[in-house]
Amino acid sequence: xxxxxxxxxxxxxxxxxxxxxxxxxxxxxxxxxxxxxxxxxxxxxxxxxxxxxxxxxxxxxxxxxxxxxxxxxxxxxxxxxxxxxxxxxxxxxxxxxxxxxxxxxxxxxxxxxxxxxxxxxxxxxxxxxxxxxxxxxxxxxxxxxxxxxxxxxxxxxxxxxxxxxxxxxxxxxxxxxxxxxxxxxxxxxxxxxxxxxxxxxxxxxxxxxxxxxxxxxxxxxxxxxxxxxxxxxxxxxxxxxxxxxxxxxxxxxxxxxxxxxxx
Ligand SMILES: Cc1ncc(COP(=O)(O)O)c(C=O)c1O
Numbered sequence: 095x096x097x098x099x100x101x102x103x104x105x106x107x108x109x110x111x112x113x114x115x116x117x118x119x120x121x122x123x124x125x126x127x128x129x130x131x132x133x134x135x136x137x138x139x140x141x142x143x144x145x146x147x148x149x150x151x152x153x154x155x156x157x158x159x160x161x162x163x164x165x166x167x168x169x170x171x172x173x174x175x176x177x178x179x180x181x182x183x184x185x186x187x188x189x190x191x192x193x194x195x196x197x198x199x200x201x202x203x204x205x206x207x208x209x210x211x212x213x214x215x216x217x218x219x220x221x222x223x224x225x226x227x228x229x230x231x232x233x234x235x236x237x238x239x240x241x242x243x244x245x246x247x248x249x250x251x252x253x254x255x256x257x258x259x260x261x262x263x264x265x266x267x268x269x270x271x272x273x274x275x276x277x278x279x280x281x282x283x284x285x286x287x288x289x290x291x292x293x294x295x296x297x298x299x300x301x302x303x304x305x306x307x308x309x310x311x312x313x314x315x316x317x318x319x320x321x322x323x324x325x326x327x328x329x330x331x332x333x334x335x336x337x338x339x340x341x342x343x344x345x346x347x348x349x350x351x352x353x354x355x356x357x
Contacts, residue, residue, distance in 0.1 A: 130154055148340075149340060150343070155343070165185070196317070197319055197334060199334070208308050209238075212233070212235035212236050212306060213235060215304070216239035216242075216275060220245035221244060222243075224246070224270040224271045224273060225271075226245045226246070226275065227258060227261060227275070228248070229252055230250065230252045231282070231285075252285070253280075253287060255292050255294070262295065262298075263299070272296075272299065272301035274301050276292055277308065278308070278310030278321035278322070279309035279314070281309055286310075286314075289305065289321045289327055289331070290326070293327040296330070305322055306336075307334055307336050308336060308339075311336040311340070311341060312340070
């Protein structure tokens with residue numbers, strides 16, 4: 095019988111090497127109790143948390159906690175069904191409409207997480223005759239989405255509109271739609287996308303642009319709508335994905351792709 099875990103032997107050895115001389119496993123840190131937005135109790139010690147995405151410090155907001163408790167008391171703790179069966183509450187629709195208004199879009203669809211928002215939006219938008227052009231440093235959810243939709247996938251150099259321009263030019267005779275996917279702020283490096291330049295390139299080639307503003311939502315732009323707002327090119331971004339799990343500290347336990355596709 096083939097050992098189903100054998101393929102992970104190398105990974106296991108690498109992880110063991112990393113943790114051999116460390117008092118604790120950096121991949122398995124447990125926060126016993128959050129003390130504040132920036133401090134957690136870890137092994138009995140108050141420890142500064144540098145790894146969170148709690149950009150606005152809302153995770154410990156009393157107003158948010160009170161609102162969440164009140165809503166749970168009124169609505170219960172779950173829908174116990176998928177959205178198309180029996181899982182959409184009036185409150186979900188209200189939230190979608192409110193988000194669409196805030197982002198000045200015609201429609202919005204909420205998912206349980208930002209990961210699912212990317213899976214749902216990208217795999218539905220880019221079908222088998224289409225081409226997906228992904229920034230090389232895209233988040234795992236974007237790569238996973240690209241495997242679900244059967245579209246041809248082309249990577250362009252990270253944050254490089256000139257490389258995107260070149261690759262789109264080579265597709266000039268391609269009949270299918272072209273969807274370019276970039277992030278507002280890249281989670282691992284903090285790099286900010288040159289959104290206006292990407293928007294110019296996509297317009298030049300008749301492509302669509304999806305911006306994942308997961309890390310810029312609530313942080314950049316006068317109204318917190320992200321890099322596209324900051325750069326004044328929101329009208330040229332066709333689809334926006336956001337998540338409530340970063341700056342909004344998952345206040346409403348949802349994420350939202352906000353787009354015009356469901357018009
Ligand atoms: C760019 C980007 N998109 C999407 C996600 C997924 O969001 P969530 O954690 O809500 O699933 C993340 C989370 O790390 C992210 O960094």
